[in-house]
Amino acid sequence: MESILITGGAGFIGSHLADRLLSEGHKVVVLDNLSLGRKSNLTQALNSDNFTFVEGDILDSKLLNNLFKEHKFDMVFHLAANSDIARSHANPDIDLDMTFHTTYNVLKAMRANGVNKLMFASTSAIYGQTGGIEVQENYGPLFPASHYGAGKLASEAFIASFAENYGIQAWITRFPNVCGERTTHGILHDFVKKLKNNPHELEVLGNGKQAKPYLYVKDLVEAILFVCRNSHEKINYFNLGVEGQTNVTKIAEIVISAMNLNAKIHYTGGDRGWIGDVPKFAYNLDKIHKLGWKAKLTSDEAVTKAVKHILEQDACNL
Amino acid sequence: MESILITGGAGFIGSHLADRLLSEGHKVVVLDNLSLGRKSNLTQALNSDNFTFVEGDILDSKLLNNLFKEHKFDMVFHLAANSDIARSHANPDIDLDMTFHTTYNVLKAMRANGVNKLMFASTSAIYGQTGGIEVQENYGPLFPASHYGAGKLASEAFIASFAENYGIQAWITRFPNVCGERTTHGILHDFVKKLKNNPHELEVLGNGKQAKPYLYVKDLVEAILFVCRNSHEKINYFNLGVEGQTNVTKIAEIVISAMNLNAKIHYTGGDRGWIGDVPKFAYNLDKIHKLGWKAKLTSDEAVTKAVKHILEQDACNL
Numbered sequence: 001m002e003s004i005l006i007t008g009g010a011g012f013i014g015s016h017l018a019d020r021l022l023s024e025g026h027k028v029v030v031l032d033n034l035s036l037g038r039k040s041n042l043t044q045a046l047n048s049d050n051f052t053f054v055e056g057d058i059l060d061s062k063l064l065n066n067l068f069k070e071h072k073f074d075m076v077f078h079l080a081a082n083s084d085i086a087r088s089h090a091n092p093d094i095d096l097d098m099t100f101h102t103t104y105n106v107l108k109a110m111r112a113n114g115v116n117k118l119m120f121a122s123t124s125a126i127y128g129q130t131g132g133i134e135v136q137e138n139y140g141p142l143f144p145a146s147h148y149g150a151g152k153l154a155s156e157a158f159i160a161s162f163a164e165n166y167g168i169q170a171w172i173t174r175f176p177n178v179c180g181e182r183t184t185h186g187i188l189h190d191f192v193k194k195l196k197n198n199p200h201e202l203e204v205l206g207n208g209k210q211a212k213p214y215l216y217v218k219d220l221v222e223a224i225l226f227v228c229r230n231s232h233e234k235i236n237y238f239n240l241g242v243e244g245q246t247n248v249t250k251i252a253e254i255v256i257s258a259m260n261l262n263a264k265i266h267y268t269g270g271d272r273g274w275i276g277d278v279p280k281f282a283y284n285l286d287k288i289h290k291l292g293w294k295a296k297l298t299s300d301e302a303v304t305k306a307v308k309h310i311l312e313q314d315a316c317n318l
Numbered sequence: 319m320e321s322i323l324i325t326g327g328a329g330f331i332g333s334h335l336a337d338r339l340l341s342e343g344h345k346v347v348v349l350d351n352l353s354l355g356r357k358s359n360l361t362q363a364l365n366s367d368n369f370t371f372v373e374g375d376i377l378d379s380k381l382l383n384n385l386f387k388e389h390k391f392d393m394v395f396h397l398a399a400n401s402d403i404a405r406s407h408a409n410p411d412i413d414l415d416m417t418f419h420t421t422y423n424v425l426k427a428m429r430a431n432g433v434n435k436l437m438f439a440s441t442s443a444i445y446g447q448t449g450g451i452e453v454q455e456n457y458g459p460l461f462p463a464s465h466y467g468a469g470k471l472a473s474e475a476f477i478a479s480f481a482e483n484y485g486i487q488a489w490i491t492r493f494p495n496v497c498g499e500r501t502t503h504g505i506l507h508d509f510v511k512k513l514k515n516n517p518h519e520l521e522v523l524g525n526g527k528q529a530k531p532y533l534y535v536k537d538l539v540e541a542i543l544f545v546c547r548n549s550h551e552k553i554n555y556f557n558l559g560v561e562g563q564t565n566v567t568k569i570a571e572i573v574i575s576a577m578n579l580n581a582k583i584h585y586t587g588g589d590r591g592w593i594g595d596v597p598k599f600a601y602n603l604d605k606i607h608k609l610g611w612k613a614k615l616t617s618d619e620a621v622t623k624a625v626k627h628i629l630e631q632d633a634c635n636l
Contacts, residue, residue, distance in 0.1 A: 089483055092476070096422060100472070104414060128478060140458035142471075143478035143553055150479035153460075154418070154472030158410070160446060160461035161468035165407055235461055 001050075003027045005073045007058055007106060008080030010037030012182045013121070013175075015045065016221050017077060022048045029071050031064070033057040035098075036083055041182050058102040061109070068113035075117040077224075078106050084185060085125065085148040092147040099151025107162045116167055119228055120159055122174040124239070124281055125149030132211075132280035137174070137237055137287055156237075163235050171228045172237040176283060179306035180217030187248070188303070191255040192310055195263060202256065202263045206270050208249035210279040215242045216302035219295040226293040241283040242295040246303050254300070258307045319368075321345045323391045325376055325424060326398030328355030330500045331439070331493075331535060333363065335395060338539050340366045347389050349382070351375040353416075354401055359500050376420040379427070386431035393435040395542075396424045402503060403443065403466040410465040417469025425480045434485055437546055438477055440492040442557070442599055443467030450529075450598035455492070455555055455605055474555075481553050489546045490555040494601060497624035498535030505566070506621070509573040510628055513581060520574065520581045524588050526567035528597040533560045534620035537613040544611040559601040560613040564621050572618070576625045 004021055008014045009030030014037065021028050022045055029052045030042065045051045052071075056063045058080055082088060082098040103120070110118060127135050128143040144150045159170050179188060194202055215223075223240040231238070246254075249265065256263050271279050297305065322339055326332045327348030332355065339346050340363055347370045348360065363369045370389075374381045376398055400406060400416040421438070428436060445453050446461040462468045477488050497506060512520055533541075541558040549556070564572075567583065574581050589597050615623065 092426075092479070092483075096476075108410075126475075128482075138458035140456040140460065141555055142458065142460055142475070143481075144475055145479065145482040147476070147479045147483070150472075150475035153475040154468075157444075157460070157462055157468035157471035157475070158414075158465070161410070161463065161465045163461075164446075164463040165410075165465070237459055237461075 002074040006030050006077045014079040015041035018045045020221050064109045073115050077119040079121040085146050088147040095147035095151035100154045103155035111166045119171045122172050123152045126153040134282045134284040136284040170235050173240050176213045176241040179214050181309045203266050211245040211247035212281045213242050213245050214299045214302045216297040238288045239283040244299045246299045320392040323347050324395045332397040333359035334539050336363045382427045395437045397439040403464045406465040413465035413469035418472045421473035429484045437489045440490050441470045444471040452600045452602040454602040488553050491558050494531045494559040497532050499627045517579050521584050529563040529565035530599045531560050531563050532617045532620045534615040556606045557601040560617050562617045564617045
């Protein structure tokens with residue numbers, strides 16, 4: 001039984017990770033400022049005696065250090081970040097603070113308290129505009145298109161220097177688009193909302209050809225733990241993903257079909273939905289496949305399952 | 319005639335760049351907090367009517383914005399940074415603030431004031447431990463060994479996202495070890511000091527086999543301007559360097575010979591001088607060579623010239 005800190009653990013992905021680690025019998029502390037996370041994501045976790053929820057901000061160094069002193073963590077899973085990539089176009093400080101400074105503060109607290117195992121939630125956004133090629137983990141140059149990607153790359157940079165200088169071991173897992181239970185925003189939510197407003201026509205930003213892999217959240221959690229337990233370098237770094245992609249037109253069709261509608265799709269045109277978007281993206285997954293892990297659900301299956309959950313949840317909220 | 323801001327312009331490299339741009343008739347403003355830079359480096363520049371020196375800190379956003387409003391810069395050359403890589407091992411905040419936050423503040427000021435041309439002084443330190451291979455500009459993964467390298471990589475990350483989001487054009491020039499007039503610290507200074515204390519024996523950290531390319535500072539300044547004027551992408555990125563390397567034993571021999579001594583070299587052993595050091599490093603320079611630039615001095619010639627200057631300067635200070 002290990003003592004584990006999950007930052008951002010009330011969020012979409014962090015809460016699934018908390019459930020999974022609690023089910024294995026570990027002691028889990030979630031630190032989350034609830035700016036994007038929701039306490040309702042922790043309904044299951046809060047039933048466990050091994051679980052502690054702390055509402056607070058990583059940028060509050062005193063709070064963070066007290067938490068480290070109290071719980072003597074064996075390992076930190078750092079997921080706290082801004083998760084709404086498009087909104088920081090207007091204000092890059094959002095990603096400077098929520099995506100980068102959070103990581104830097106976690107690293108300082110780990111160093112100060114002698115904790116030396118870190119899982120970091122990185123992202124395909126560090127790779128920037130790759131022109132749709134299959135991106136390997138050693139791809140370069142790294143010129144992120146979004147401030148979110150910049151904040152994550154800046155985080156990786158200091159994780160590396162802390163690893164070299166203070167003997168911290170790191171598992172950098174680069175997430176693709178992830179979907180499933182407990183999401184609060186994103187293209188699937190947008191499409192459902194739009195179709196509730198107008199069941200006859202769905203407006204799609206761009207030309208519908210933007211295509212990305214969507215990984216089911218429970219597959220992602222398995223991948224994270226698999227990598228942490230089976231890769232033993234000083235800095236371990238992996239693309240986490242699923243083979244294949246789902247383009248925006250296909251997503252629109254899945255949503256329309258799941259809602260039993262017959263809506264027409266209207267495209268606004270252009271090759272991307274918003275500034276900082278990466279219109280086509282594909283991972284090369286050889287590294288994690290060779291380590292012995294593969295996703296259970298395909299990208300299309302993950303999207304279909306996620307849409308079903310959104311509609312069920314909406315139905316509950318009526 | 320352009321209006322140009324050089325941050326860190328009282329430093330070793332920045333002051334040479336200021337002299338060069340003034341000689342071409344440009345208006346140059348140097349902003350430097352003199353924490354590492356020295357006003358004496360600007361003796362020549364201060365004779366020019368086109369030159370303005372401002373003592374102040376980039377992290378003072380109000381000062382920075384006022385400077386932008388007053389001088390309506392056409393372009394920024396951002397060189398301000400911590401330049402003493404080893405010292406931030408004890409305190410990484412030095413590079414967080416001086417190497418990364420400085421860049422972020424410059425980017426914000428450029429956005430706020432509509433300035434859209436940036437030359438950034440990056441470094442071979444972003445590449446981390448490369449095992450001595452010839453590193454191309456698209457090398458990955460990028461796991462810097464020092465906080466200095468991390469701060470520079472974090473800077474590149476946000477330069478890329480600001481370029482994509484706000485139309486800033488960037489020239490990222492990655493410096494190697496640089497030597498020549500106006501240096502204040504580093505291995506050449508250390509060896510001269512040690513030999514003045516004990517002319518019979520020189521202690522060398524490591525095994526003497528650490529080898530890096532040394533570029534002469536005036537060659538570097540030519541390379542910076544050549545790249546800015548001949549490469550026209552949104553993000554232009556180049557290794558700036560010189561073919562060949564000079565290892566630590568060779569440096570020791572050059573210093574001993576320049577001082578007319580007959581000292582024995584004593585090695586402390588091990589493959590690197592300090593934590594965060596990259597013991598062997600070599601650039602692939604095909605990209606800048608193809609653009610049409612090559613260094614005039616070899617690495618050994620640059621070291622020899624730099625040692626001569628240090629000894630002359632020391633003689634003047636007696």
